[in-house]
Amino acid sequence: MSELRDTRLEKAEQLRQAGHNPYAYSWKSTHSAAELQKKYADLENGTEVEVEVAIAGRIMNRRVFGKLAFFTIQDETGTIQLFLDRKKIKAAMGEENPEAFGQLKNLTDAGDFIGVRGSVRRTDKGELSVSADHYEILTKSLLPLPDKWHGLTDVEKRYRQRYVDLIVNPDVRETFRRRAKITAGIRQYLDAEGFIEIETPVLQTSAGGAAAKPFVTYHNATEMEMYLRIATELHLKRLIVGGFEKVFELGRIFRNEGVSTRHNPEFTSIEIYQAYADYDDMMALTETLVVDAAEKVIGTLEIDYQGEQINLQAPWKRITMHDAVKEATGVDFAALDDLDAAKAAAKEAGIHGCGDMASIGKILNEAFEQKVEETLMQPTFITDYPVEISPLAKPHRSKPGLVERFELFIVGRETANSFSELTDPVDQRQRLEAQAAAKAAGDEEANDVDEDFLTALEYGMPPTGGLGIGIDRLVMLLTNSPSIRDVIAFPLMRPEKAAEAEAE
């Protein structure tokens, strides 16, 4: 290991001795690899074009003969072969550096960055190449690349050393390129619709807006405990109170929870708030945003996700939570008004863990999570949730005990969440106080009463539709990624070596 490194350090030193800085300052390319491949796609085998092009990239593979060498280099767009002929290089560089070809042969390795200038030719064997007359080593790499054939497959190393993963796995680069396209596309669409993005605080003295356990931190100067945000909801609503009518924020959220294929403690959400809209309007917006993203990124609405064929063509199925649970279990919780009867019916239907639940709404939700959620492969809006599990949503205009809320499920996963937002400050205070009581009773996911948010509501918030979309899960869907870690560049990992036992 260190011998490999020492050898390369020695090569870097030899380059310095020969007057070449192995860590160059800049390079001007005329084309990318993909541009050359496209421009000369029709060039015939064994022919050369007398143009002077310049290109740079990382050496991925070297095939060296006595007086001829072929390097495959990779830039962000793809790969192209370098055709390195001793005679040609000597003719062009020999006066200044008689050792130019020898240095190329002996002092470069797979992993180095190189810049070349030369003509374009397609070899007899059909490989488009830059036939170099000049080259410059731009960066000397000290560590070996993974096996050129098997690549890097160890998932732990792929996540810990994502830079190596990105070097050798082109599909990983493609995933993050798509991720960027998705977020850019969403912003583009919302901008065109007159929404503005406003950044709200990550550090908060009261973490609200979702049922989740926050990370706790401390601000020295003000000597106060602070929380990392678990949602952007309550501040974006303050902006609606302030008079903005279409706002959103796409950003990082932190929840102090476990790690799984669907969860990372920091993840990305977009929350969108639109004055004078309700949850029906937000359903339409959800469809538009997802369809638009799919069209921009994959160009089709018929997608494959881990072998499952998903059709994103709108309109999507809409079904109430009560009806969905009834379909799956045969139990109509809407017809039950006795808690014990509901528990008995749930147990009968094979739903476990409802014994100490305090309301029929929570049992309904539990039944949904256990029996329905993972069956919802095609995009489905589940609507009209129990008020007990929706402290920020407006009561349903016609169904007592329910709120105007929907969640979007695709491939069995919650992907979006939306309400007609609760605007009645008195009702909101009661619900938040119930939350605070639950927290006091030990519910770590319940929130405190955010008095300033209530004050804002008392100034008056117009009727508002709110929508949150899990960006990571959307990206998973549109990149056919089985794990959230595949769409987060640097997912959370424990340190490789456990810290020495700290003083307790």
Place this chain on the structure above:
RNA sequence: GGGUCGCUAGCUCAGUGGUAGAGCAUUCGGCUUUUAACCGACUGGUCCUGGGUUCGAAUCCCAGGCGACCCA
């Protein structure tokens, strides 16, 4: 939190109680049409860590670490 599986050379992997291996990469030699180049020679090890059993442990046992998947 529970269960299952994994951790051996830079990478990908063999090796189930008896001298730690292969391919690729590296190093050296040869080679002007290769593309997993080829031919020849060589080099490279905290077998995740710590204990235990044993004449002897990569291998068996215990504890721990890190990771993957599943479950809660």
